Amino acid sequence: MTVEFLYPALANLYGEAVEMKYIEQCLPDATVVKTKVNDEPYFAKNDVDFIYMGPMTERGQEIVIEKLSPYKERIIELIEAGKVFLIIGNALEIFGDYIETDEGEKIKALGIFGTYAKRKMMKRYNSLYFGKFDEMKIVGFKAQFSHSYGESEDEGLFENIRGDGLHPGSRFEGIRRNNFFATYLLGPLLILNPDFTKYLLSLLGIENAALPCENDIRTAYEKRLKEFENPNKEYLG
Amino acid sequence: MKKTPRFLFALFLAKIALITQRILKMNASYFPGKLAITLCPDFLGRIDKPETIIGVTGTNGKTTCCNLIIDALTDLGYDVLNNRFGSNINAGVASSLISGSTLFGKAKKEIAVFEIDERSSVRIYPYVKPTFLLCTNLFRDSIRRNAHSEYILDIISKYVPETTKLVLNADDLVSSRIAPGNERVYFGIERMETDLPESINIVNDMRLCPVCNSELKYDFVRYHHIGRAHCPNCSFSSPKPDYLAKADFENLTLTMTRGLESTQFKLINDSIFNAYNLTAVVALLEQFGIEAKKLSDILSNQKIVETRFSEEKIGDIEVISNMAKGQNPIACSCVFDYVKRAEGTKEVILLLDDVHDNAASSENICWIYDADFEFLGDESIKRIIIGGVRAIDYKVRLEIAGVDESKIICIDKESDTPDAVRWDADKIYVLHELYRNDEALAVRDEIKRRLRERTGGNA
Ligand SMILES: [Zn+2]
Numbered sequence: 209m210t211v212e213f214l215y216p217a218l219a220n221l222y223g224e225a226v227e228m229k230y231i232e233q234c235l236p237d238a239t240v241v242k243t244k245v246n247d248e249p250y251f252a253k254n255d256v257d258f259i260y261m262g263p264m265t266e267r268g269q270e271i272v273i274e275k276l277s278p279y280k281e282r283i284i285e286l287i288e289a290g291k292v293f294l295i296i297g298n299a300l301e302i303f304g305d306y307i308e309t310d311e312g313e314k315i316k317a318l319g320i321f322g323t324y325a326k327r328k329m330m331k332r333y334n335s336l337y338f339g340k341f342d343e344m345k346i347v348g349f350k351a352q353f354s355h356s357y358g359e360s361e362d363e364g365l366f367e368n369i370r371g372d373g374l375h376p377g378s379r380f381e382g383i384r385r386n387n388f389f390a391t392y393l394l395g396p397l398l399i400l401n402p403d404f405t406k407y408l409l410s411l412l413g414i415e416n417a418a419l420p421c422e423n424d425i426r427t428a429y430e431k432r433l434k435e436f437e438n439p440n441k442e443y444l445g
Numbered sequence: 446m447k448k449t450p451r452f453l454f455a456l457f458l459a460k461i462a463l464i465t466q467r468i469l470k471m472n473a474s475y476f477p478g479k480l481a482i483t484l485c486p487d488f489l490g491r492i493d494k495p496e497t498i499i500g501v502t503g504t505n506g507k508t509t510c511c512n513l514i515i516d517a518l519t520d521l522g523y524d525v526l527n528n529r530f531g532s533n534i535n536a537g538v539a540s541s542l543i544s545g546s547t548l549f550g551k552a553k554k555e556i557a558v559f560e561i562d563e564r565s566s567v568r569i570y571p572y573v574k575p576t577f578l579l580c581t582n583l584f585r586d587s588i589r590r591n592a593h594s595e596y597i598l599d600i601i602s603k604y605v606p607e608t609t610k611l612v613l614n615a616d617d618l619v620s621s622r623i624a625p626g627n628e629r630v631y632f633g634i635e636r637m638e639t640d641l642p643e644s645i646n647i648v649n650d651m652r653l654c655p656v657c658n659s660e661l662k663y664d665f666v667r668y669h670h671i672g673r674a675h676c677p678n679c680s681f682s683s684p685k686p687d688y689l690a691k692a693d694f695e696n697l698t699l700t701m702t703r704g705l706e707s708t709q710f711k712l713i714n715d716s717i718f719n720a721y722n723l724t725a726v727v728a729l730l731e732q733f734g735i736e737a738k739k740l741s742d743i744l745s746n747q748k749i750v751e752t753r754f755s756e757e758k759i760g761d762i763e764v765i766s767n768m769a770k771g772q773n774p775i776a777c778s779c780v781f782d783y784v785k786r787a788e789g790t791k792e793v794i795l796l797l798d799d800v801h802d803n804a805a806s807s808e809n810i811c812w813i814y815d816a817d818f819e820f821l822g823d824e825s826i827k828r829i830i831i832g833g834v835r836a837i838d839y840k841v842r843l844e845i846a847g848v849d850e851s852k853i854i855c856i857d858k859e860s861d862t863p864d865a866v867r868w869d870a871d872k873i874y875v876l877h878e879l880y881r882n883d884e885a886l887a888v889r890d891e892i893k894r895r896l897r898e899r900t901g902g903n904a
Pocket residue numbers: 654655656657658659676677678679680681
């Protein structure tokens with residue numbers, strides 16, 4: 209199995225460097241390719257099973273859009289072929305149509321999904337998020353400058369229970385098409401949500417594997433779930 | 446800006462608030478300024494300022510640097526207005542200016558030293574224009590407030606006045622890039638034996654050349670992105686320091702060289718952060734007009750505030766408390782590294798939960814994945830006792846870091862953590878979050894009490 213981490217030197221904000229480390233711990237037999245910013249992505253000419261990309265700076269987004277633009281068709285092909293993608297934080301915006309800045313400038317993105325993002329650099333948005341993926345309960349954190357709009361409802365990833373999805377007022381958080389999963393949720397997602405992680409691993413052909421430190425991860429998950437389900441807990445702030 | 450009736454009214458009420466709070470022995474360092482700004486939004490622009498303003502900003506070390514600067518200037522006979530006991534956002538600076546002004550808004554003092562929160566640049570610099578601004582460093586900090594270091598770099602660069610002379614860290618490739626058009630001097634610390642060829646930290650926010658995105662080549666790394674680097678592909682590199690210090694941790698001295706002159710300072714401990722703080726302060730005060738050799742005695746007598754760091758040996762065991770700012774992954778990583786490098790075996794107590802979040806919400810813990818808990822896996826650490834609501838999250842973090850599960854003990858209530866101490870190591874560390882001082886110091890004191898009991902007396 210081959211896993212590609214896209215631009216880990218740049219796309220690693222908000223604890224996501226250890227999400228990558230955890231993915232490696234979950235997939236001890238996989239070949240992991242860590243693509244450098246000035247190198248051609250490994251997926252361009254090779255078969256990959258799982259592509260991960262984490263959150264980055266706003267300048268980082270522009271660099272990555274430029275680097276990935278030549279491979280747009282290949283990315284679509286991989287999504288259609290059911291390859292697994294996990295795209296975290298504002299990396300999600302790179303796959304949308306454009307990112308609108310505070311000054312009203314529209315930075316053209318890959319245009320694979322019809323969404324667009326609006327940035328407000330002096331208005332940081334912080335919240336808890338509680339949602340559903342099939343019958344699985346999903347928990348996560350949000351800390352971001354932007355929201356995404358223009359989503360199509362049949363491509364929503366998590367159904368909101370509490371907390372805002374892609375934008376305040378949306379019914380869903382994240383984007384899903386086949387096995388392409390993109391979400392603003394931080395956590396790291398796979399460490400916070402053991403059931404979702406198991407589901408993701410099953411898509412990679414690994415059934416019923418025990419997760420690294422699963423017992424404690426599950427205890428932490430149950431505890432957090434209780435807090436997130438508590439109506440007295442503040443979500444925004 | 447003119448002193449409008451509205452301004453004078455705001456100042457008058459703020460003065461009354463200040464005096465009332467002082468009479469009631471309340472902390473008057475925030476509310477009067479807040480009130481004044483609410484009543485007169487451009488209050489900071491209208492109040493007279495001391496002629497010379499020294500600003501100190503940066504992710505880590507700004508409070509220590511501010512204290513050093515204020516103490517040194519006071520020792521030299523200057524009467525310094527400052528916000529050291531107060532808030533470092535606009536309301537804090539305003540409160541300080543209110544206390545230092547007459548009823549008509551005239552400044553009573555000639556010098557001010559202000560600690561300035563990085564994000565508050567937006568609300569402070571349009572009105573309060575520092576003569577000198579020292580930036581200690583810029584790192585990842587609170588994810589919720591500060592996002593990432595480039596964000597803070599951009600904010601300071603955008604708002605710092607063009608006339609402000611910058612005193613910057615040459616060994617920090619983020620903060621050394623603040624406002625490239627401004628006049629500046631750089632300070633740095635010479636290569637040391639403990640420097641590394643590349644970063645071992647999880648977080649290094651300067652891996653890529655900001656000009657051409659090539660991977661930077663580090664000449665050496667001290668911690669995170671602190672070190673010196675160059676781009677193999679273009680001309681970008683770390684700036685050359687104007688003030689170069691040599692830190693000698695064996696003899697606890699810091700030798701500062703500028704041009705042909707060298708001056709020696711005493712270091713209070715072997716912490717690199719302390720060495721940087723001292724270097725930064727000497728560079729700043731030299732720029733202000735005080736020769737380094739005049740500072741040698743004054744700055745060699747510095748003390749560390751006890752709530753941030755303390756150590757005491759009772760019998761054979763040393764009890765050490767150290768603040769490790771929660772939500773600030775770099776400060777935590779540095780403390781963990783320091784604990785790892787310390788001699789002897791250790792038991793470590795972690796009290797890092799966010800006080801506010803536990804009560805009202807659920808803490809966003811993703812910052813712990815930016816902190817190097819890996820350092821706590823060192824074999825010299827026999828036990829890690831975690832206290833607080835989020836203990837299980839820290840346990841997971843430590844396990845992913847490769848720490849042996851059997852070494853980790855989770856305890857719900859902070860005050861119960863001394864029960865898990867087994868007294869079988871040379872040192873007991875209490876690492877605590879800033880806003881958990883009282884609880885943490887109570888834990889520390891309880892450990893000391895039990896230790897005295899064990900050693901059978903008043904050792
Ligand atoms: Zn370059």
